Amino acid sequence: MSGRRRLSSRILISLLVILTITSAVGFGLLAYAQRAELDRQAEQRALAIAETTAADPQIRQSMQDGGSGDTVQQIASRIETLSHASYVVVIDLHGIRHSHPHPELVGKQVSEPIEVRNGNPWVGIDHGSTGRSANAKAPLYGLDGALVGEVSVGIPERDIVQGFTSELTAFALYIGVALAVGVGASYLLARSLKRSTFGLELHEIAGLLQDREAMLHGIREGVIAFDPAGRVSVINDEARRLLGLGPALGETLEDLLPEGRLRRALSGELLSSSGSDELHVLTDSHCLAVNRMPVVLQGRELGAVVTVRDRTEIVGLLRELDSVRGLTDALRAQQHEFANRMHTLAGLLELGEQEQALEYAVELAGAERGLVAGIRERIDNSLMVGLIVAKTTVAAERGVRLVLEPESCLGADPGHLRRLLTVVGNLLDNAVEAASGSSPAEVRLLLRESPDEIEVRVADSGPGVPAGCAEAIFEDGWSTSPDRGTARRGLGLALVHRLVTRHGGTIEVSEGPGAVFRVRLPLPDSDPAPLGAVFTAAPPVLASGPVPGHKPGQEPELALTQGGARW
CATH class of the missing domain: 3.30.450.20 (PAS domain)
Known part of the structure; x- marks a missing residue:
């Protein structure tokens, strides 16, 4: 006591x-x-x-x-x-x-x-x-x-x-009464201050302040605390770095951040009260996991604490792991196909059908060379050819045919190459996943380079973008499919959107069955950036209806028109 x-x-x-x-x-x-x-x-x-x-x-x-x-x-x-x-x-x-x-x-x-x-x-x-x-x-x-x-x-x-003495006696009585009232008020004030500090002594409060400052600015996690009125009461250096904020104390989220998914996540609109990290939010340069917990002490609501964790590298590794798994599945499928071919050749040789076995082997070799040659006739860049061949194999393993449009053309050293690889890879992944299970299952790719721009168009035979969701589809976290356990859903299109709009390009999407994405990147490429960089979002340019060149419901073109190789 x-x-x-x-x-x-x-x-x-x-x-x-x-x-x-x-x-x-x-x-x-x-x-x-x-x-x-x-x-x-x-x-x-x-x-x-x-x-x-x-x-x-x-x-x-x-x-x-x-x-x-x-x-x-x-x-x-x-x-x-x-x-x-x-x-x-x-x-x-x-x-x-x-x-x-x-x-x-x-x-x-x-x-x-x-x-x-x-x-x-x-x-x-x-x-x-x-x-x-x-x-x-x-x-x-x-x-x-x-x-x-x-x-x-x-x-x-x-x-x-x-x-004078008689008047001083009255004055002294008045002052004594005032002093007694002051002492009583001081006692009540002291008790009130004691309750406000939750019973802590001055040295304990000073120690807590020192410990808090050392902890907040020493951890590699962003921490923001809000008072009951929604104003920022505590923010550490890591939170300022991850969110790109300056002096934020005393300000509300409406003053600090524009309307968008990040602000809604920090305010708790997109999070439940379970306390788990439920959301990845993209900023200009980070992929973040956000957690918000209310603070209640002795029955009083004191606001909320938001923690922000940088998951950029982890998400990148998970997506890369997911891609590797896809390639592994494709290689496994190729292994099975290769084993079947070898068994066929062995059977023909065992039967003494050497000429038929030779014809079969030559046909197989020609088909493989024809696939690569058909792509090479339109795409001169080796990195892009390798990406398309890999995606073709993955798509085939999932029962989806990938068609390169006849009017595609891309030089050996196109502008925006690294960004182009990211855009094409993400759009093809989404398209293959959307088309999987449809009949016929098809994805069509157009790559066209002109003196002024590079155009990418990806169309699929899947269910398409729901009506009214053409804007929301580019928000991070938006997805119609559940998480796979590794890569977080709803980040690919947000990455593509930020990448394209940051560099002066546009991205369009059609609503309704058979989604069609069209991306335009202006030339020349005056600002090369590392592959996989994350950029600021801008409002998407929406397109309604099918893109010219793609006819939903039409029997898909399943082969390259040159080279004779089929996908």
């Missing part, structure tokens, strides 16, 4: 000291001001007594006659007694006293000058023979109106001190 009270006690003591000091200073200033006010009031009271005395007809007559006799002393003593003044002294213009509380001083000359010769009263503090007092002097006129002297009256300091 003492540990939990430490912070609140420190806050309470600090506020109590502050309140005490400020109350003492305020009390002193108030006392000083009140004493000055009481002195002023005493001076005005003394002036009123002095003017009353100076207006007495007997004193005026006596002073006009020279002030002889005891009349002035008797009247002044009576007024002094009635008014509780410390003294009432009547002085002529020569400075001679005609009345005084001490009779032995009557007839003696005062040491101070006459202050009222100009006819105006005077007030001040006097330190005379009767002690400190508030003093006032009023001009004294004879009955004929001539100035004959002055009346000096003093109010004793004890009267001022008594009034």
